[in-house]
Amino acid sequence: MSSLKSRDELIDYSLRKLGSPVIEINVDRQQCEDRLDEALELFAERHFDGSERELFVYTVTQDDIDNKYINTNSLGAPIGTTSKVSDKDILSVVRVFQFGEFANINMFDVRYQMALMDYFGINRGLGFNSSQGLARYDSTKRYISMIQDFFQPEHTVKFSKITNRISLDMNWSVELAVGKNLLIEAFVKLSSVEFSEIFDDIWLKKYITALIKQQWGQNMSKFEGVQLPGGVQMRGAEIMAEAKEEVVAIEEELKLTYEVPIDFMKG
Secondary structure, three states: OOOOOOHHHHHHHHHHHOOOOOOOOOOOHHHHHHHHHHHHHHHHHHEOOOEEEEEEEEEOOHHHHHHOOEEHHHOOOOEOOOOOOOHHHEEEEEEEOOOOHHHOOOOOOHHHHHHHHHHHHHHHOOOOHHHHHHHHHHHHHHHHHHHHHHHOOOOOEEEEOOOOEEEEOOOHHHHOOOOOEEEEEEEEEOOOOOOHHHHHOHHHHHHHHHHHHHHHHHHHHOOOOOEOOOOOEOOHHHHHHHHHHHHHHHHHHHHHHHEOOOOOOOO
């Protein structure tokens, strides 16, 4: 069988899996479309192949400082990617990279001077640095990083895709200035229009089939007990119960096999 490349192909595959056209599947096409939307939403939020990490550059405005939040709908397109994703596809905001006095590097910054003098000496075998190798350079960098984390730790990020707001635990009017650029790390959902390979994912095919089967059973359960010509009886409740068990098992498989583990809290 060729790979599935569209919504219609995936729905038709699921209906055939359930017995169509040999068996009449009593589900409206729009119901299938709705179940597919639900499956794609869960796929994007929980499956490791449903989203990817992107970086956004944002310039702070006076409205941001006054509101004490950044509206993600104003972030625009991410940097360094050719994918047709945008700020409307953001699922979660992971990090706003460190900013402030310690985050700015100029020629008078100790890190700049280390890179200019120490690293040059290590590579060229000049003076005292040549005898210490990279060990001294690495330990000094770690020490500076510890000082930076102590005096200017990264701010806690709060985000909800319901509000589309990025809030930071800080004094906005003191720590941010109009025109300052922020680097924001976020996860965005992949577009099924651009990446049609999504429809051929093995987990998604099983899940949408189970959801359509559940919808089928729910539709048929309205006529439970009705006797058809020839003595055939509706078994919608039984089909729905079977489908519910399948949905639970497939969602559990998602958690155990396809979901990215939660990061340990660092503090």
